[in-house]
Amino acid sequence: MARLRKATDSWCEPLLEADQCPCERLPDVVLCRIFMLLPPRLVARVCSFVCRSWRDVSLDPSLWSYYCQNTGLRSADEIKLSGGWRALFIAVFGPNLVGSPCFRPIEQLEVDQAKSKAPGPWEPKHRVILDRIAVLDDVEENYHSYSHWGVEAGSQFHRGGGDGVVRENPPVDCSPCPSVPLESVIATSHDWGRLQHYIGFQTFSNKFLDQSPPFVLTAWFAARRGSPGLFRINLLLRDDLKNCKSVWDSGILNAKDEWQQAKFIIKDYNKGVRSVMVKLAGKCTTGERGFYGTKFTDILLHKFATCYGLFGQVSYSSPFFCL
Structure with missing residues (x-):
């Protein structure tokens, strides 16, 4: 038990000295691959606010290209809309399609x-x-x-x-x-x-x-x-x-x-x-x-x-x- 604790403590020392979480050492390419396994809503509303590097990865065009193409959208669809793949995903899956959800009259x-x-x-x-x-x-x-x-x-x-x-x-x-x-x-x-x-x-x-x-x-x-x-x-x-x-x-x-x-x-x-x-x-x-x-x-x-x-x-x- 003492040997195990000692080994564990020595493994943690570099992390404590660097004052870093292990995920902060991940290359952006690896972090982007992890984000691809998460719901886009979680990436946009949570992950993008963790730190600057996570925000940059959450805006990566390859991430949103993956999301879009995995839901049936293609490059020809992205061309119709300025703003790239992220803007396309938000335009298709974000807005409420109902014109007046609470029945407001039009002046x-x-x-x-x-x-x-x-x-x-x-x-x-x-x-x-x-x-x-x-x-x-x-x-x-x-x-x-x-x-x-x-x-x-x-x-x-x-x-x-x-x-x-x-x-x-x-x-x-x-x-x-x-x-x-x-x-x-x-x-x-x-x-x-x-x-x-x-x-x-x-x-x-x-x-x-x-x-x-x-x-x-x-x-x-x-x-x-x-x-x-x-x-x-x-x-x-x-x-x-x-x-x-x-x-x-x-x-x-x-x-x-x-x-x-x-x-x-x-x-x-x-x-x-x-x-x-x-x-x-x-x-x-x-x-x-x-x-x-x-x-x-x-x-x-x-x-x-x-x-x-x-x-x-x-x-x-x-x-x-x-x-």
Whole structure:
């Protein structure tokens, strides 16, 4: 034991004298290879802040080239976007694809500009439509704002509820959503209130899209206090002619007084998807008139890098129903 301790102590002496951690002695090439085994999010948000040398390695183009090419992106994709491989990875897998996650209306003066805005490389395209979402203090029932979200065709707004929806800020008889406490929520009534949102991928590489990269979909939902409700999400995946190729369904989720976050990975769908339609629906189970149904907000949709756990533990989706 004494010999072992002595040998161990002598092995540590050079490190203690140099006042260095063993990893600080690693060549940059070796450290870069180690980073390739880590999730990009961990490299960008943790490793890059350890020290200057780790930051330099975390920005190495060969590291981000490896990440991109391991997720189906190619050199031709990198050329479309200035900033190199790291900028390409962030542009594809970083942003929320949803145009307005908390249902903010678009100001009247900005509607024309929003409609005519052309998306840049790897940016999703969103429609600007009359949303037919009201608020409870509207003077006129036919007053509606413009938004990226719209009430599903056939739904009608009624003061007593029905299948209409309203925008609430702050939420009525419900605590604010913990992820976005200052943002609006959508409240439903005694029948299914439905909203839908179009997201187009016209500026994305078709070769990349045809690999059917998974989506990560999350949403926060809660019931009005004392009025249990139901919540449901559908994702329609469509081709370049807007024909529906696959429909994903979350199933019916039970809403409680406390806010819950639904998380899904949507994968193994047919190739050829060029746009998606996100559909949200909620209702109360008590049948009360008025907007006592499920509330929801903070809708996130991301492309998922399949070979890395970027978002921690996320439940896998139910099977697809191919049309």
